[in-house]
Amino acid sequence: MAETKPQTPERVQVAICGGGIGGLTMAAILRRLDISYVVLERYAEITPQGAGISLAPNCLRALDQLGIFEKLAKHSQELHEVHIYRNNEFWGSQRFGMTKEAFGYYVHKMERHQFHYLLLEAAGGNDVVRLGFNVNDIVDEADAPYAVVKAEDGRVVHADIIVGADGIRSYTRRVLAEKIGMKATNTIRFTGRVHMSGYTKPLTHLTTKDEGVAHWLLYDDAILTTWPCKDNRQWYIGVAGARLKPGEVPDRSVWKGATKDTVNEVYGERFHPFGKESKMKTIVDASERVTAANVFQELEVPEMVKGRIVLVGDAAHSMTSFFGQGGCQAIEDAVELGNALHEHFHLNDPTAFDRYSEIRQKRANDLIQFSENFAKVHTARLPYGLGPFVRKVLYKYLPTSVWVWYFTWLFNYQPTIKYPLLDIPAGQAASAK
Ligand SMILES: Cc1cc2nc3c(=O)[nH]c(=O)nc-3n(C[C@H](O)[C@H](O)[C@H](O)COP(=O)(O)OP(=O)(O)OC[C@H]3O[C@@H](n4cnc5c(N)ncnc54)[C@H](O)[C@@H]3O)c2cc1C
CATH class of the missing domain: 3.30.9.30 (D-Amino Acid Oxidase; Chain A, domain 2)
Structure with missing residues (x-):
């Protein structure tokens, strides 16, 4: 059992549960929108899972706006073509239309730890992260002045809004799912x-x-x-x-x-x-x-907003990783939520979170469906034994122009932060106000 360390509660506008891709992107955005925040991360250090990451145009536009793209471009490699082999037979080279000409950016591939480090830096560094903060209780009562987030070790944060960015086994999602009366609180x-x-x-x-x-x-x-x-x-x-x-x-x-x-x-x-x-x-x-x-x-995407709780990333929706879009979607979520938080805090717009939920739930459902269909084609598992034939036609014979046309819905959707951003001088650490 962890040692209990009661302390004076910290008070912020936004408590972000989870220091993964979604949580750190959210923090980097709030830092530039002048909204106070803190990132609550259960591990003793920020430790990304996985080896590498693929970042697609749909998330790169916003990272560019935040000043992260230029840095990641130095640490990554643009994807120009895919050489496809069936067993040892070379089928050919495909570009899949994922080009700068078509979508403004190439797809970039890089080490995951390096990307995480860039996000942490943009978020304000370790000053804004409470490490070892394993969220294990959230109290969100409608008539209370703020919501309360508690850690296993007794630390407490008071916040106007709680962002659940705590990944696939999200605690925040369970609290939200119970609030909306979902039969199963975890359908992943x-x-x-x-x-x-x-x-x-x-x-x-x-x-x-x-x-x-x-x-x-x-x-x-x-x-x-x-x-x-x-x-x-x-x-x-x-x-x-x-x-x-x-x-x-x-x-x-x-x-x-x-x-x-x-x-x-x-x-x-x-x-x-x-x-x-x-x-x-x-x-x-x-x-x-x-x-x-x-x-x-x-299996079932819950609502992404209830009371003061809002979900982003894998906590809200999980898709098979065959097409490598889960992290990109966490970034898209954070961008749209940044817009909603600005409208909520700075413009007093009561409909901001409903709009967030509406936009993001549809997009998440589209991506989940697409990722599942892509996985079926990629592994040649289609009805009536058509998998191998369809896969060969698509990968070997489909011209790039058709891929560009097809991928428009995915890569041309490039959410951006709609509001003026504070200019943060390089190297300046943030403090959660
Ligand atoms: C093999 C593989 C390859 C992938 N490749 C790609 C790719 O190329 N491109 C892409 O876009 N996506 C990819 N994905 C998907 C991507 O990794 C996820 O979608 C993405 O990491 C989700 O980010 P997140 O911030 O929502 O959650 P996470 O990255 O899971 O972060 C959640 C954070 O919350 C913390 N946390 C959890 N519970 C608590 C708690 N109770 N209290 C406090 N903190 C908590 C965790 O420690 C963690 O730091 C891949 C996934 C896999 C498995």
Whole structure:
């Protein structure tokens, strides 16, 4: 049991539960909208999960507005094309239309820790984060002057608004779901699959012609992907079935973390053009970091706002990570919520949060559906055995112009902060007022 440390409650306009992508983006926005905030993070340090991240045009526009894009561009690699292999057969190169010409930005690939660090810096640094603050009680009574957030260790924060950015197993979401009378307070389900992911050291045998080139390796029993990152580093992801004990119901994988050996067990002998002797093993062996993450999927998106509680990111909606949009959606949420918070605090608009909920719930539902459909095509699991045929036609023969046309709904939706932003001098730490 954690030690109890009662202290004078901290008072802010916005308490952000969770220091992940959504929470830190939210903080970076509030800092520039002159709204006081604090980030409450359960871990003793800000520790991103995962190895790399893909940032798409739909979230890059807002990061640009916040002054983060320029920095991340220095640490990332633009994605220019995807080389697709079916087993060892080269199908061809696809651009999928994800180009700067089409959408204003390329898709950028980078190390996840570096991205997190940039967000933390933009949010105001460690001064605005309360570490080791494991939120385990929220009191939000309609006639009280503020809501109360309590930590396991006795610390208390009083806030006008609570932002639940506490990820897939969100405590905040449970409180909100109970308020709206949802039958099941958590409708996010394990899909039975596990992502194994890693980030390598620079692969010194690669050359400039390998920059910006990703690989999709489509096997019958697995999909393996490598993404190009800065300095010819590679971020790779493989999807494997969960390891279960006989008779066990797959509600969560028993795969607790991964090592190079466990990743190699599944993928080491597979073909990869960058590996020595064309084997994936040499790429895995060059990893600086490997991780395993269960793949979850939302069944029912709850309302995103109730009382003083508002949800963002995975706490609100969870999508399979095959298309890499969960973090981008957390950023989109934070941007739209930043607009709503400005309207609420500075313009006294009583309808601001309803608008937020309406816009974001629709977008989240669209993305969940898209991610699920994409996963089916990508793994060739379509009705009537059509999966392999449809996948081949789409990946091998569909021209870039059709992809650009198709992706317009996803990448041309680029929410921005609608209100004037404070100019924060570089390097200046913020303090939660
Ligand atoms: C293998 C893999 C690859 C992915 N690739 C991509 C990609 O390329 N692009 C992309 O956009 N998305 C990607 N995603 C999805 C993305 O990682 C998530 O959607 C994103 O991290 C969600 O951000 P979040 O801030 O909502 O939640 P999280 O990142 O989960 O952050 C939640 C935070 O809240 C904290 N917290 C939890 N409970 C409490 C509590 N009770 N009190 C205080 N703090 C708490 C946690 O410690 C954590 O810091 C990927 C996911 C996986 C698994």
